[in-house]
Amino acid sequence: MTMTPTTNAREFERARHAMPGGVNSPVRAFGSVGTTPRFYVSAKGPRVTDVEGREYVDLVGSWGPAILGHAHPAVVEAVREAATHGLGFGASTPGETALAEHVEARIERDGVRPVEKLRLVSTGTEATMTAIRLARGATGRDLIVKFAGHYHGHSDGLLAEAGSGVATLAMPGSAGVPAPIAAQTLVIAYNDLDAVREVFAVHGAEIAAVIVEAAPANMGIVPPRHGFNAALAEIAHAHGALLIVDEVLTGFRVGPAGWYGEDPVPFAADILTFGKVIGGGLPLAALGGSTDIMNLLAPLGPVYQAGTLSGNPVAVAAGRATLENLDATAYARIERASTAIADAASAAFSAEGVTHVLQRAGSLFSFQFAAEAPHDYDTVKAQEAFRYPPFFRAMLEHGVSLPPSVFEAWFVSASHDDGAVSQILEALPHAARAAAAAVDPAA
Numbered sequence: 001m002t003m004t005p006t007t008n009a010r011e012f013e014r015a016r017h018a019m020p021g022g023v024n025s026p027v028r029a030f031g032s033v034g035t036t037p038r039f040y041v042s043a044k045g046p047r048v049t050d051v052e053g054r055e056y057v058d059l060v061g062s063w064g065p066a067i068l069g070h071a072h073p074a075v076v077e078a079v080r081e082a083a084t085h086g087l088g089f090g091a092s093t094p095g096e097t098a099l100a101e102h103v104e105a106r107i108e109r110d111g112v113r114p115v116e117k118l119r120l121v122s123t124g125t126e127a128t129m130t131a132i133r134l135a136r137g138a139t140g141r142d143l144i145v146k147f148a149g150h151y152h153g154h155s156d157g158l159l160a161e162a163g164s165g166v167a168t169l170a171m172p173g174s175a176g177v178p179a180p181i182a183a184q185t186l187v188i189a190y191n192d193l194d195a196v197r198e199v200f201a202v203h204g205a206e207i208a209a210v211i212v213e214a215a216p217a218n219m220g221i222v223p224p225r226h227g228f229n230a231a232l233a234e235i236a237h238a239h240g241a242l243l244i245v246d247e248v249l250t251g252f253r254v255g256p257a258g259w260y261g262e263d264p265v266p267f268a269a270d271i272l273t274f275g276k277v278i279g280g281g282l283p284l285a286a287l288g289g290s291t292d293i294m295n296l297l298a299p300l301g302p303v304y305q306a307g308t309l310s311g312n313p314v315a316v317a318a319g320r321a322t323l324e325n326l327d328a329t330a331y332a333r334i335e336r337a338s339t340a341i342a343d344a345a346s347a348a349f350s351a352e353g354v355t356h357v358l359q360r361a362g363s364l365f366s367f368q369f370a371a372e373a374p375h376d377y378d379t380v381k382a383q384e385a386f387r388y389p390p391f392f393r394a395m396l397e398h399g400v401s402l403p404p405s406v407f408e409a410w411f412v413s414a415s416h417d418d419g420a421v422s423q424i425l426e427a428l429p430h431a432a433r434a435a436a437a438a439v440d441p442a443a
């Protein structure tokens with residue numbers, strides 16, 4: 001294959017003329033790591049190749065969907081086969097039912113299957129937005145409780161920031177979000193059951209649902225405290241509110257049944273949301289729950305939701321092929337490679353005297369440049385984040401593509417074999433040195 005003679009810098013320049021910030025999702029602009037974003041032309045297994053023909057071992061994995069490795073043969077073949085039969089009908093297909101049945105059987109713990117019915121949508125944002133509408137429809141209440149630092153996509157009510165006190169209504173977290181909409185959300189500190197009890201003590205009768213990342217991974221990894229999810233469900237239910245567990249990132253990644261199947265303390269979930277892995281790299285997401293709750297959706301119930309591309313047959317084929325190949329062997333591979341990479345990175349930081357903590361949620365992990373493990377958004381923000389950009393750039397120079405933000409998890413796939421892992425291990429000491437040498441710009 002001949003490469004087009006271009007560079008990442010030239011592509012970025014051109015992209016910035018055509019698209020705001022040169023990107024279609026902000027993190028891709030590499031704004032917080034101070035270098036030129038890479039423009040990719042292909043990906044295979046654990047590696048991606050940019051427009052300059054440089055290859056990197058990839059730890060972004062399309063932000064999760066590439067859990068079997070990029071362009072897994074079974075997934076590509078399923079997509080090719082589905083595409084041959086038509087790209088979409090705007091009508092039902094047997095594949096959608098098969099995917100729903102697979103998910104409903106798969107999300108199980110101790111004989112309990114919280115997903116009795118599933119609705120397919122196209123993005124995680126749509127899944128959580130619909131979950132909230134459904135919770136409001138089910139309870140006849142308006143208020144939503146969310147946790148600071150948790151990401152649930154970019155619908156208006158979820159782009160909210162904490163007000164001045166635990167029980168005060170939130171403020172817009174983005175321009176364009178009307179204050180009265182943000183005020184329907186209450187934003188509280190994570191891992192703090194007293195804050196949960198307080199917010200329910202004040203607003204309990206008006207709260208439709210609490211939404212929580214099953215194991216938060218969008219402020220780096222910040223695992224739930226022992227029993228946190230279970231207690232959250234109890235408190236919400238005691239006040240007649242629902243618990244929405246957002247597994248868009250953790251679902252099918254941290255284990256066959258997501259974090260629902262892995263949490264040391266089993267928890268009840270009224271609505272679960274899925275995305276990323278479920279689409280195997282194509283736009284597909286879902287929400288599920290009990291028959292009683294899910295049947296409130298149109299056409300059976302009064303809660304409206306629809307989608308031209310919902311359950312698209314090509315996306316469904318990619319998702320099914322991905323889930324079918326995510327077996328015990330695949331999870332064991334991911335776990336093994338994750339442990340090797342995480343432990344080596346930690347050792348490299350220690351060797352250079354870089355204060356850090358490794359936080360894990362199953363095979364998901366990330367580092368925070370702090371002496372003690374952050375447990376909420378405030379403690380995450382207090383870390384020495386300035387050490388990440390030079391670390392990131394050194395890894396990139398040594399052929400490893402990390403998430404371009406310290407607030408993201410590292411995504412390992414089942415295709416990260418010994419060769420890919422040792423390439424990462426070779427890069428780490430150089431990058432750890434760069435992290436050690438970093439200077440706080442604010443000091």
Ligand SMILES: *Cc1c(COP(=O)(O)O)cnc(C)c1O
Pocket residue numbers: 122123124125126128151152153154213218246247248249275276285
């Ligand atoms: C990525 C993510 C979303 C949003 O999904 P999109 O497909 O990007 O809209 C929602 N919740 C969590 C936990 C996520 O990680």
